[in-house]
Amino acid sequence: MNEADILHWIRDTWLGVTVRQSRWIFATGETLHFIGLSLLVGGILIVDLRLLGFIRRIPVRAALAFLPFVIVGFLINLLTGIVFFSADPMMYWPNPAFKLKMFLILLAGLNAIVFTVWRQRLALGLCDDESGDTFTKVSAGLSLSLWLVVLLLGRLLPAFEGSTKFF
Amino acid sequence: MEFLAWLEQTELSLWLRESDWGHPIVLCFHAVGMGLVVGISLMFCARVLGYSKSFPLAGFDKLFGLAWFGFAMNAVSGVLLFIGEPRRLLLTPAFLIKMILIIFAGFSLWILARTLQSAEHPAGANVVSLREDVVSRSAKIAAIFPIVLWLGAIISGRLIGYTIGPPPI
Numbered sequence: 001m002n003e004a005d006i007l008h009w010i011r012d013t014w015l016g017v018t019v020r021q022s023r024w025i026f027a028t029g030e031t032l033h034f035i036g037l038s039l040l041v042g043g044i045l046i047v048d049l050r051l052l053g054f055i056r057r058i059p060v061r062a063a064l065a066f067l068p069f070v071i072v073g074f075l076i077n078l079l080t081g082i083v084f085f086s087a088d089p090m091m092y093w094p095n096p097a098f099k100l101k102m103f104l105i106l107l108a109g110l111n112a113i114v115f116t117v118w119r120q121r122l123a124l125g126l127c128d129d130e131s132g133d134t135f136t137k138v139s140a141g142l143s144l145s146l147w148l149v150v151l152l153l154g155r156l157l158p159a160f161e162g163s164t165k166f167f
Numbered sequence: 168m169e170f171l172a173w174l175e176q177t178e179l180s181l182w183l184r185e186s187d188w189g190h191p192i193v194l195c196f197h198a199v200g201m202g203l204v205v206g207i208s209l210m211f212c213a214r215v216l217g218y219s220k221s222f223p224l225a226g227f228d229k230l231f232g233l234a235w236f237g238f239a240m241n242a243v244s245g246v247l248l249f250i251g252e253p254r255r256l257l258l259t260p261a262f263l264i265k266m267i268l269i270i271f272a273g274f275s276l277w278i279l280a281r282t283l284q285s286a287e288h289p290a291g292a293n294v295v296s297l298r299e300d301v302v303s304r305s306a307k308i309a310a311i312f313p314i315v316l317w318l319g320a321i322i323s324g325r326l327i328g329y330t331i332g333p334p335p336i
Contacts, residue, residue, distance in 0.1 A: 031325040034201065035318060042206025045230065055229050062222035066210060148199070155198045159191040 007089040016086035026087060029080040036080065037151060039073030042066075044147055051123060051140035053131025060126045097160035101153040108146040115139040171253040172336055183251030190251060196244040203237025205317045208276060215279065215302055215310035224283065224302075238273075255332030265323040272316035279309040 001009075010016060019025045043066040049055050050063035085092050092098045115123075119136050126132060132140070174180055183189045207230045214222050249256055256262045283306050 027325065027329055030328075031322050034198075034321045034325060037198070037202055038205040038209060038317075038321070040206075041202035042208075042210040045203075045206060045233070046210055049230070055226055058223060058226040059221055062219050062226075065219035065222065066213075069210065069213070151198055151202060152195050155195045156191050159188065 003093075007093055010086055010089045013086060015083065016089070019083055019087040025083065029083045033077055033080045033084075036073040036076030037154075039069045040077065040147065041073075041151070043069030043073065044143060048140040048144045051132045051136050052144075053137070056129045056131055059128050060123050064120070064124065091161060092157075095157060095160050095162075097153045097157045101150055101157070104146050104150050104153070108143060108150065111139055111142050111146065115143075168254070171257060174250060174253045175336060177250070179247075180250050180253070183247060190248075193244050193247045193251075196240055197248065200237040200239075200241035200244060201321070204234050204241065205321065207231065207234040207237075208272075208313050208317055212279075212310040212314050215283070216307055217302070252332060255330070256327070258333065259327055259330045261323045261326040261330060265320050265327065268316050268320040268323060272313055272320060275309070275312035275316055279306065279313060282306040282309045 019029075046055075046058075046063050046066045047070065050058050050060060055063070115136070119132070119139065123132050123136055131137070183193065207227075211227050211230070213219075214224065214227070282303065
């Protein structure tokens with residue numbers, strides 16, 4: 001099975017066929033994608049800005065408590081994203097903005113795992129008014145920047161349709 | 168209508184409508200602004216409703232600075248989006264509903280802030296001894312409205328993209 005076969009297979013799955021036939025699934029998915037985006041952005045802002053030391057009066061534990069919003073927002077967007085992709089895989093796959101977006105989401109996930117494994121315990125031990133070490137700050141800054149670019153690339157996806165420039 | 172037709176024939180409107188990058192770039196700003204305004208509002212309402220109780224409410228001060236920045240960004244990008252297709256937008260019910268919902272959402276946040284303040288400083292009470300994260304029942308009820316109204320604004324905003332415009336002038 002080569003790349004084109006896989007894309008055709010996805011397009012012809014029950015999901016892909018259903019999404020294309022429906023008048024409202026795609027539009028509803030887009031709306032949910034925006035809501036998921038807002039949850040993710042709201043939660044990640046609180047977590048990352050606290051770790052960066054911008055809102056230091058907040059206890060780290062209270063800030064990290066907002067992570068479930070990030071995870072729920074991400075899951076909503078992953079599921080709706082799969083719905084979009086299945087409707088037109090041949091459009092998304094060659095799109096450079098799509099490829100870069102997926103790559104940056106993987107990086108953001110990796111960054112979150114690295115932070116959780118190496119620094120979360122240390123960060124939770126931070127006193128009120130204390131900011132994290134350089135490693136923590138770099139990780140938090142990276143997280144904010146990556147999600148910002150992911151958001152922008154998502155919005156720019158249609159503009160890159162049919163383009164093979166840049167990549 | 169005459170004014171809108173004139174607006175639609177300006178250079179700026181044409182650029183926003185027909186250039187390769189005008190519309191997508193403005194939409195980018197609009198999406199980031201939405202994330203800031205709605206994201207921070209939702210987290211604030213969740214906190215008022217009882218989520219992460221050790222999070223001091225005053226900690227949202229700086230975040231609301233950021234939310235205002237996002238709002239300003241969306242006011243500017245929103246005006247630009249309007250200039251791009253004024254006739255269509257003014258004739259689209261989803262657009263008018265979205266504008267009304269945004270006004271109500273802002274108003275509901277203002278009411279929520281007022282409710283929280285009056286709980287923090289009840290008449291005659293010793294302000295210093297009051298913990299800042301005491302949230303009254305009425306504040307919790309007030310925190311439901313911004314959530315519903317922002318989600319409504321997102322839904323109607325998305326629907327604008329699915330309506331068909333009037334023919335070109």
